[in-house]
Amino acid sequence: MSSLEELITKAKALQADGHTPGQISDELGVSMETVTWLLTQQKGMEAPKDVHIDWTAVGSHGMLLSDMAMMMLRRFFYFGEGEAVRPPGELPETIVGVALSGVPLATLIAAEEGLRLAVYLPAKHSRSETPTGSLSGTFSTITGQRCIIVDDVVTTGATLAEAIGFLRQHGAMPVAVWSLFDKRGVREIDGVPVQSLFTISRLG
Numbered sequence: 001m002s003s004l005e006e007l008i009t010k011a012k013a014l015q016a017d018g019h020t021p022g023q024i025s026d027e028l029g030v031s032m033e034t035v036t037w038l039l040t041q042q043k044g045m046e047a048p049k050d051v052h053i054d055w056t057a058v059g060s061h062g063m064l065l066s067d068m069a070m071m072m073l074r075r076f077f078y079f080g081e082g083e084a085v086r087p088p089g090e091l092p093e094t095i096v097g098v099a100l101s102g103v104p105l106a107t108l109i110a111a112e113e114g115l116r117l118a119v120y121l122p123a124k125h126s127r128s129e130t131p132t133g134s135l136s137g138t139f140s141t142i143t144g145q146r147c148i149i150v151d152d153v154v155t156t157g158a159t160l161a162e163a164i165g166f167l168r169q170h171g172a173m174p175v176a177v178w179s180l181f182d183k184r185g186v187r188e189i190d191g192v193p194v195q196s197l198f199t200i201s202r203l204g
């Protein structure tokens, strides 16, 4: 089965399980337009110009995930080439992982550097009637702390904008965002620099 066929199968399975198009869009990391196309594939309807990033080959192995987290740390902090947030020795005190996929990366970075670990739960993960973002009580608090936010993929940047707003409202100072993949070529969100290992751009 091709990766596109797999994506179509996943989208249809999620729909059959009662997920809304918005939830399918979040789950698969593709746009709403793409979800519509995956579910209908109307004749003559061109496939939307979107990309789906499947990094399960790395994410499903702790050691490879750790390698990826170390690549982020080295590229964005130690080998910053003028883009470094702070010179080595001045990392912020807290790494904030964005649930779900940013959390293992943030954990590995925090463990490597002996930093505090906080976990941000985006509003879209909230089950309350009025969904809001929150900070997991199991991990570090963030008030008064400088922090780096870690996530796997930037698609629209909405999740990161929400996390930045939340952290600021709660007295933290986000100084950078680190991500693996950037689908938009985002350099900055609400004044916070965004650094990504891989930027995906369409040439045609």
Ligand SMILES: O=P(O)(O)OC[C@H]1O[C@H](OP(=O)(O)OP(=O)(O)O)[C@H](O)[C@@H]1O
Binding pocket: 025, 026, 027, 028, 029, 098, 099, 100, 101, 102, 124, 151, 152, 153, 154, 155, 156, 157, 158, 159, 160
């Ligand atoms: O830039 P945006 O348009 O906001 O999309 C990016 C977000 O979407 C994904 O989270 P999602 O909750 O879908 O998946 P996850 O639970 O695997 O992290 C991804 O991990 C980012 O957090």
